[in-house]
Amino acid sequence: MTKSQNVLITGVSTGIGYELVKIFVEKGYNVFGSVRKQADADRLSGELGEHFHPMIFDLTDFEAIENAAKWLEGEIGSEGLGCLVNNAGIAVGGPFVDLKIEDFRQQFEVNVFGLIKVTQAFLPLLGARENHSTAPGKIMQISSVSGRMGMPFVSPYVGSKHAVEGITESLRKELLVFGIDVVLIEPGPIKTPIWKKSMDPLFDKFKNSLYLPIMKKSHEKFMGPSIENALSAEKAAEIIFKEFEKKRSSTRKVIIAQKFKNWTLPRLLPTRIVDKFLGKALGLLK
Structure with a gap:
C-alpha cells in the first residue's frame, strides 16, 4: 500500500510546529496546520506556499475540531493522512498552593482533552x-521530559504531560490492530515562545505569594539558563522529522541539550537525592 503524503500538525503559528511545517513542505509533503487566528493562517500561507493549508480551530472548541475533520475528509478523502503531529499546547505555572482550580482546568482542557479530541x-x-486505501499513518505526540520528571512551579503543565504519556501508552497498544504507530516525543527546554508567553507574567501574578523569592531564584538558577542553552525549535523539528521517517520509530524520543547532565544523571540518582539538591539550591530546604 502507498504511504499518504498528507500530514496534519496542530499549533503551527510558532515554535516547533512552525519549523516542522517548513521541513515537511520542503520534503514534498502536503501539510495541513492548525492555527487559532485568521491572521496567522494568512501569514503562514504566504510564507509556506501552496503545499501548506491552514485550518482554523482551537483545541478547546470540540465542534470546530469535528468540522475540521469533516472538511479534511472532503479534501483528501481516500488519500488519508500519513501523520498526525499533536503539537499544540500551553504551559500554566505557579505555586501549587496559590493556583486556582481553573488554572489546572485550562491546562488540561488544551493539553489533554484537546489532544484527545x-x-x-x-x-x-x-x-x-x-x-x-493507503498505508496506516503515524501519530506523534509532542509531550515533554516533564511527562516523566517534574520540576517545581509548573505542576499543571507537568500533570498534563504525565496524562498525555499515560494515554499514549494505552493508545499505542490499542492501535496495533490498525497498524497505526504512536510515538511520544519528549523535548526538554526548547527555545520557543511558549515559555515567554506563560512564564513572564508569573512574578506579577503571584507577587503576594510566599513562594515569590523562591520562584525568582528558580528562574535565575535553572529556568533562565536552561532556556538560554536549549536546543532551537529548528533543531528539535529536524530530530522529530527524522523520527517520523523511520520505518520503526522509537516509542519515546527524548530531545534535550546536554542529555547526560540534564536527563540521564537525574534519572540515575535516587529521587530523594535529586529533591534534596533542588530543595537546597532553591531555598526550599535550609
Missing part, C-alpha cells in the same frame, strides 16, 4: 477504519 476526530483518516 483531535486524535479521535482524525483517526479514521490515519487508517482506523475498514478498507482504508
Whole structure:
C-alpha cells in the first residue's frame, strides 16, 4: 500500500510546529496546520506556499475540531493522512498552593482533552477504519521530559504531560490492530515562545505569594539558563522529522541539550537525592 503524503500538525503559528511545517513542505509533503487566528493562517500561507493549508480551530472548541475533520475528509478523502503531529499546547505555572482550580482546568482542557479530541476526530483518516486505501499513518505526540520528571512551579503543565504519556501508552497498544504507530516525543527546554508567553507574567501574578523569592531564584538558577542553552525549535523539528521517517520509530524520543547532565544523571540518582539538591539550591530546604 502507498504511504499518504498528507500530514496534519496542530499549533503551527510558532515554535516547533512552525519549523516542522517548513521541513515537511520542503520534503514534498502536503501539510495541513492548525492555527487559532485568521491572521496567522494568512501569514503562514504566504510564507509556506501552496503545499501548506491552514485550518482554523482551537483545541478547546470540540465542534470546530469535528468540522475540521469533516472538511479534511472532503479534501483528501481516500488519500488519508500519513501523520498526525499533536503539537499544540500551553504551559500554566505557579505555586501549587496559590493556583486556582481553573488554572489546572485550562491546562488540561488544551493539553489533554484537546489532544484527545483531535486524535479521535482524525483517526479514521490515519487508517482506523475498514478498507482504508493507503498505508496506516503515524501519530506523534509532542509531550515533554516533564511527562516523566517534574520540576517545581509548573505542576499543571507537568500533570498534563504525565496524562498525555499515560494515554499514549494505552493508545499505542490499542492501535496495533490498525497498524497505526504512536510515538511520544519528549523535548526538554526548547527555545520557543511558549515559555515567554506563560512564564513572564508569573512574578506579577503571584507577587503576594510566599513562594515569590523562591520562584525568582528558580528562574535565575535553572529556568533562565536552561532556556538560554536549549536546543532551537529548528533543531528539535529536524530530530522529530527524522523520527517520523523511520520505518520503526522509537516509542519515546527524548530531545534535550546536554542529555547526560540534564536527563540521564537525574534519572540515575535516587529521587530523594535529586529533591534534596533542588530543595537546597532553591531555598526550599535550609
